[in-house]
Amino acid sequence: MAGKSQKPGRVLVRRLAWGAGAVFVLWALVEGGEYGTTDLLAQREEKAQLEADLGLLRDTVAALDATLKQVSTDDFTMERIAREEHGLVKSEKELLYWIDDPSQKARADSVRADSTTTD
Template sequence: MSPLMKQVAWAVGALTVLVYTIEGGEYGTSDLLTQRDRKAALAQNVMDLELDVDSMRAELKAVTNDPVRLERMAREEWGMVRGEKELLYRVRSTPFRAP
């Protein structure tokens, strides 16, 4: 084997070892980059969920401690009226047809 072929063989071997070191094994560079991106996406998801929880806690506190808000919710969402003094009128969106 000529000296040039030995150098080429060593260079190819060294390059193969270098590529395997960078990309080979269980967690190669591309896997680590994918995991980093996934970790960032999950962190953003956690922050969004924490904001949702905070807004829900504020809503719960407002509903349990503010009687005006509770009354407005009861009127708007469940159609409740106050005492005997108020009447609730319901309007149909489709015309009534007699049978």
């Protein structure tokens, strides 16, 4: 028996197995490994986002440097920031203090209630 003839069903199964193996090998070449195609695409997107964030941070640093330079060279700007953000008051001005004391608040509420009932 020099040559065996194979059944058509076996030939089809063998071809399908080789085809599936070839598809798996191609998939492993494209997607397999530590840095597959989808990983590389995700890293590109992350890199673009990080570069955009870096640009915003550089703009913020430039603005803060400009503010620092302005504050260190301009006394009026320094005084304005001290007044607005830290409550600095010049010595010739009158000070008003707001105290959040619960007992004083209760007294103030009772005074308001008394004044509304007498009107």
